[in-house]
Amino acid sequence: MAEAGDENLYAAARDIARALGKDPSAAGDILQILSGYGATGNTSSNSRANASRVGGAYLNLDRSLNSLETQISSYIVEDRPIWSDPVDSRNFLDAVDELISMAGDMRSMAGDKSVAICLSRADELIQQVMFRLQEEFGYVMDRASESFDSDDEFSGEEDNDIGYGVQSQQVIVARPVTDYKIVIEPLQSSVIGDLNAIAVRMVAGGFGKECSRVYSSRRREFLEESLSRLHLRGLSMEEVQESPWQDLEDEIDRWIKAVTMVFRVFFPSERLLCDRVFSDLPVSSVTDLSFMEVCRGTTTQLLNFADAIALGSRLPERLFKVMDLYEAVQDLIPRMExxxxxxxxSPLKHEAVAIHKRLGEAVRGIFMELENLIRRDPPKTAFPGGGIHPITRYVMNYLRAACKSRQSLEQILDHTGNDAGSETRPLSVQLIWVLELLETNLEGKKRTYRDPPLCFLFMMNNGKYILDKATDNELGSILGEDWIVKHAAKLRQYHSNFLRSSWNQVVALLRTESPYLMLIENLKLFKARFDEVCLMQSQWVVTDEQLREELRSSIAGIVSPAYSSFVGRLKASPEINGRRGEPFIAYTVEDLELRIKGLFKER
Incomplete structure (x- = not known):
């Protein structure tokens, strides 16, 4: 009966303590309430009786705690994992739940010294329990990894299959896939259930961060091993700066594939797993913290590589891969959001945005370096045959390839905040400026030719190449119709200047108003000059077939009529008297046209 009374008194104390949690001002009355609980008779006898009951409640509390301590300690001192036996794990969790509940009740009555003593013991036991649960949490995760041995059904599949493989450290590793609409489930539902059960108790015991630390360390191993299967080299900032660009180009390609896999498959799968392991918790902070810790290392490694490229050399040949990185990070940011x-x-998102901005700055710097490269390309010696200069090919192919990323380039170069309705966009201004620098450079190079016609042929060849590369594609669309019309007019002017400085002078020798003897002399001079020019211009280069035929046609259109008229005048001269002048006529009109068709080499 006494024990029943003690239990009633203890139950009453718990009820009152809960009430005190809502109304702390009543704390001073707890002993009076206890002393009057079920009391009758005089005050002194009631006080002695209730004091006896309080002492009995403490003894009952002490006995309950001793019983739990004995039960829990038997598991804590075990060398084998508790979760190796499902029955043991259930019994252990039940005891832990009772301990945490008892400690919570005692905290409401901690003002009583005897209760405070029991609470101190309970807290110490809880701490021991939490350390053991921390070990068990790691054991459950490690056991899940070890269950996938080398004979696993996925271990023999090719890299492009969907599945899991095993590395030397027995970490479950996701294989590369081509279908990004998948979810990786590396842990079985029963394992997730065990982890969740442990996590709930650790959070209730105030060890949420420790639980998160164990979880995130194991999952980071998974991501690191999975990332290694994507063949990323994991270069440091210094190694990136020191690596040959050709090696970095290959690494960038692998990086883009890896970042796509990580943010479309790995991280979403990790988020789902994290939500399941840490479900039913009173707060989401443990879940969010764990997910961040899982992803932080991989995210930082990936972003550091992109940052190292952004901070590297501004050589023009780097533009295209830097643009690839810029666009990849740009696609990445909404997924990170x-x-x-x-x-x-949040810091990871902010870092990605900052690196995206630095990649844009790198692109602007590369364009500036392209301008410097054009300016610094010296005239040196004349380019053989007046053909297309390498700088022209380089710049035009460069700009044409760059314009395939038109939208991104406009976004990068439009950093001055131009209105959307502006007719002149910064990208078009940038490209026109580069082409003006190129034309200025070519003007300097044409002065290396001693023969004026070859100067104009050089400008014509290069101008035609520039126009062709800017027609019917994105580059021409950006430059605009006005630029194309103006450049075509320049080409016609080069064409006209070429004829005027070369063949017009040859035809000028065929003056028909001269006397007979002068006609014969002029014919001799024409033949000599014609042969000389044909010999010289047959070695000149006109790469474009259409331009080559246009030039030949223009030359024939000047020479043939003039020569035909001259020969007719010569034959009609009274001094010649018919066929007597024919020995002086070395070529027929057809002979001249045949020679003209042999002008200009293709390369």
């Missing part, structure tokens, strides 16, 4: 929406992940 979705995946990294909690406060713990």
């Amino acid at each position: 979705t995946l990294f929406s909690n406060k713990y992940c």
